[in-house]
Amino acid sequence: THTVSCQANAIWPSVSCPAVDCMALAVPNAVTVAPNTKYPSVGVVTCNTGYTANGPSRNVSCLTTGKWESFTCAPVDCMALVVPNGISVVPNTKYPSFGVVTCNTGYTANGPSRNVSCLTTGKWESFTCAPVDCMALVVPNGISVVPNTKYPSFGVVTCNTGYTANGPSRNVSCLTTGKWESFTCAPVDCGHGLTVGQ
DSSP states (O other): OOOOOOOTTSOOOOOOOOOOBOOOOOOTTEEEEOSOOBTTOEEEEEEOTTEESSSSEEEEEBOTTSSBOOOOOEEOBOOOOOOTTEEEEOSOOBTTOEEEEEEOTTEESSSSEEEEEBOTTSSBOOOOOEEOBOOOOOOTTEEEEOSOOBTTOEEEEEEOTTEESSSSEEEEEBOTTSSBOOOOOEEOOOOSOOOOOO
């Protein structure tokens, strides 16, 4: 508000009311375009990759208060990190954070643990914990039937004729170490030496 007095020459002095200036438009984690910063101009805000504000861009008005309309670009949230057959520790689920995944015993992912990043898309980096593979079950002097070589499967071993292993057949488990449970087919023991009569 300005007070204006009539001058001695009976003419009102010239009065101007400049538009309020909102100054530079600055929004953290965003690119802003505001060619004019004076009321009632409009600027455009585009959130950086990995940040969101209910859409990729938005018009923001210079208000009569001399401030820009409130606008924030928040990091995308990747939510909970769930890895089947693994345990994840995630201190923060928002971009650009990361979680650490440790595969359960018997499962592997090219090492015991790994950092998994929250991506700009709001999804976690792809990560899997695959069961360890015990490969082929080979038992000398025995025949093995193995429908699946991955933990926690099992194979069935039948010793050849003339060989035994505390019974005619046995289930052998694929262990968490990626090795088959120990199993041998030993020659049948005929007892004491053979006595031939004369």
